Amino acid sequence: MKKLNWFNNVENRTHPWEGMGLTWLTTALNVPNVRAAVDFYTGAMGMVAIAELEGDDGEMMFARIRYRGTNFTINKEGWDSDLSGPQTSGSPTPFIFYMYVDDALALVDEMVQAGATVLNKPAEMFWGDLKARVKDPFGFIWDIAQKL
Template sequence: MSTIKAIPDGYHTLTPYLLLADVGAEIEWLRAAFGAETHGAIDSSQGFIRHAEVRIGDSPMMLGSAGDGSSKSVILYMYVEDVDAVHRRAVAAGGRSIQEPTLQFYGDRTAAVEDPAGNQFWIATHVEDVSPEQLAERAKSH
């Protein structure tokens, strides 16, 4: 007899769930922008996607229909190997650049893109380990 895990394999303790007007369109954008892989979808009897799951890198993301035809925006922070390349790819896929790749005082090189549904993806590559003391000192000038 197997033991049921409280957190299923392949999931994290915290998993983002986006509520969207058009789940299918978001899946296509996530594929084009970040190479997302689809891991299942549940269609409604009304012809739209009720729930879907995608994976970006090692992280799952759940997507669902908002039901009222609107999208509820969120901000997601995503670590990648090459922030510059991923930012270019996301913009080429139809995202709107909010911030070009920029070195931050806390040790990340970040960029930001808004998807067609209004969600913000803050993309980062960690480039420097910063001690708590260094962080406190650097934060004074920002």
């Protein structure tokens, strides 16, 4: 297998819209309860809330959060699209987030204490990462990784 440098194609060009940093791609997560999702991602996973939007009924419909320059939007199911999240649909997501952190063991513990489920315990991977697979309370799957 040819050894590649996974990071040699990283473009260091800022986004033209102020506040977007280097992020040119935003992932949208559809959930039944935006407030609960924001609380989990900011509280247990250390993400930062950037913006929140309430509907006329006072219920949160949308939020933007960020993890180290990567933006995520959290959308109430049925608000921006007809898509349901995995928690409501019962179907697993066809993708996995791979998230590098400073301390994988500590973050996995925080996630579990906040309601996540460990699918694969932390283990050293042949490529040099310590990695655990965790399902968050909304059904999204995260590979929590730390470079060893």
